[in-house]
Amino acid sequence: MADAPRLSHTTAMILQAVAAGHIYGYTVMDRTGLPSGTVYPALRRLEQDRLIQSKWEPPSAATALRPPRKYYRLTRVGETALAASRKRYPLLASLTPAGDVRDS
Amino acid sequence: MKRKSLAHAVLRAASLLAPAARRAGWLKEWRSELWYINPDAAARFSLGAFRDALWVRRNQPRRHLESPLSCLAFLAGAASIALLLSICLPAPELPEPAGRLRALDLPFGTFMLSLLFLAGMWAAMRPARYRPRHGRARRAIFLMLKLLLIQPVLLASFLIMLLTGPMPIVPQLLIFGTWGFGLRWILLDQQRRCPVCLRLLTEPVRIGSASETFLEWYGAESACSRGHGLLQAPEISATYAGSRQWLALDASWRDLFPEAAERQ
Numbered sequence: 001m002a003d004a005p006r007l008s009h010t011t012a013m014i015l016q017a018v019a020a021g022h023i024y025g026y027t028v029m030d031r032t033g034l035p036s037g038t039v040y041p042a043l044r045r046l047e048q049d050r051l052i053q054s055k056w057e058p059p060s061a062a063t064a065l066r067p068p069r070k071y072y073r074l075t076r077v078g079e080t081a082l083a084a085s086r087k088r089y090p091l092l093a094s095l096t097p098a099g100d101v102r103d104s
Numbered sequence: 105m106k107r108k109s110l111a112h113a114v115l116r117a118a119s120l121l122a123p124a125a126r127r128a129g130w131l132k133e134w135r136s137e138l139w140y141i142n143p144d145a146a147a148r149f150s151l152g153a154f155r156d157a158l159w160v161r162r163n164q165p166r167r168h169l170e171s172p173l174s175c176l177a178f179l180a181g182a183a184s185i186a187l188l189l190s191i192c193l194p195a196p197e198l199p200e201p202a203g204r205l206r207a208l209d210l211p212f213g214t215f216m217l218s219l220l221f222l223a224g225m226w227a228a229m230r231p232a233r234y235r236p237r238h239g240r241a242r243r244a245i246f247l248m249l250k251l252l253l254i255q256p257v258l259l260a261s262f263l264i265m266l267l268t269g270p271m272p273i274v275p276q277l278l279i280f281g282t283w284g285f286g287l288r289w290i291l292l293d294q295q296r297r298c299p300v301c302l303r304l305l306t307e308p309v310r311i312g313s314a315s316e317t318f319l320e321w322y323g324a325e326s327a328c329s330r331g332h333g334l335l336q337a338p339e340i341s342a343t344y345a346g347s348r349q350w351l352a353l354d355a356s357w358r359d360l361f362p363e364a365a366e367r368q
Contacts, residue, residue, distance in 0.1 A: 025137050026149075036152025040134075041159035048163065067136040 010034065012085035014042050015074070016092050018052055019082055023071040043072060051078035108143055111150035118150070121157035123164045125329075130160060170329075172246055172302040175293065179253035186260035193263050215255055239300055246302055250290045258286055298328035298335075299350060305335050331361035 007015065017028045029039045046052045053075055057068040074082065086092050115134050122130045134153050141149045169175040261282045296305055305326035312322030323338040333352040 024140075026140055029149075036149045037155035038152070040152060040156040044156070044159060044163070067139050069136055069140070070133055 006088075007081060007085050009089055010038065011042055011046065012082070012089055012092055014039060015046060015051060015078060015082050015085065018043075018046075018072050019074050019079070023073065024069050025072075028072075046078070047072070049077075050075055051081050108138065108146050111138055111141075111146035114147065114150040115153050118153035118157045121154060122160050126160060126164065130157065169293075170304045170306075172297070176246075176249055176253065179250060179257075183253045183256040186256040189260045190256065190263055193260075193267060239302075243294070243299060243302065247290070247294055250293070251287075254286050254290060258283055295348070296326070296335075298330070298332050300332040300352075301328065301330050303329060311336075327361070329361060331358040 013032050014028055014034070017031045020031070022028050022031045025036070025040055025043060028034075028043070029036055032039070034042075043052065043054075047054055051074070052072045054070050054072050056070050057063055059068065112135070115131060115138065118134075119127050119131045134150070134156075138146060138150065169178055262279055265279055265282075293304075297303060298305055306329050308324050308326040310323070311325050321336070321338045323336065323340075325337070326335045328334075331353055333350055335348060335350055337348045
């Protein structure tokens with residue numbers, strides 16, 4: 001198996017937040033406490049490295065009343081990288097407890 | 105509401121930092137996120153857009169001279185430097201009977217020779233059958249502008265060659281070689297561009313193999329990043345695929361091209 005990429009603590013926090021179910025940019029910000037200028041470029045970088053993938057919400061009755069949102073999901077590579085990061089930063093899981101605001 | 109409109113103005117300003125091709129999609133994403141933000145936090149949230157737009161600009165895939173404007177800007181820059189160089193360089197002395205050159209002899213001669221070379225190469229290179237009727241004037245103007253902008257570069261190279269003195273090989277051959285190289289680049293560049301938007305075609309892929317020559321054509325296929333069509337260039341000339349062919353795609357294909365989809 002290829003070595004998992006080494007992530008910085010901030011990037012690992014964001015990846016953990018996505019894995020915990022905070023799948024929108026703003027909810028990641030809310031959960032991690034990081035500013036938008038950090039979270040959105042980090043999400044793009046993670047997507048470029050294929051650790052996460054993004055999709056737009058499909059049109060539905062709900063999106064007729066509000067703008068559709070872009071949401072993120074971990075890829076298999078991302079899961080591997082996160083598992084390696086959890087070993088490196090043991091407190092990571094407690095920083096972003098699993099999703100209580102998951103809305104899809 | 106006022107706080108959100110301020111945030112929208114900030115987003116619009118930040119979007120100017122994002123590359124033009126991705127601006128609409130980038131703005132859509134940020135506006136969509138802003139809708140869900142508490143108005144008290146909207147202004148602070150929108151400030152992060154500057155950093156994100158800069159990130160997108162820095163990390164966009166680089167395709168040099170892709171757009172026709174960037175190609176002309178590059179040639180204009182090269183022409184300016186070459187003109188400056190030509191003005192600074194002393195007039196070359198030529199052996200009799202040519203004698204000392206007059207001011208307009210070189211530019212005129214360069215241009216006439218360029219036209220001659222261009223005509224010869226145009227006939228020699230396999231013509232591409234991808235000339236849709238609309239945009240013909242634009243393509244011709246683009247070609248002429250490139251041809252005009254490369255003249256100072258050719259002139260400067262001509263002067264430098266003359267001033268470097270006696271050369272081990274016949275100087276005319278070097279001069280003609282330089283001309284040929286420059287003008288060949290102009291023609292090849294023209295052939296590698298989308299006939300509709302004049303952007304360089306991207307993502308070339310090889311299709312088929314030599315062993316399948318009798319079953320189907322084989323060669324390379326490039327696509328316009330805006331989804332205008334595909335250029336099919338066969339590896340060898342055959343009766344059914346003698347020259348390059350342009351396969352125009354209608355608007356229904358645009359969703360397959362991210363750049364085109366973002367512009368919609």
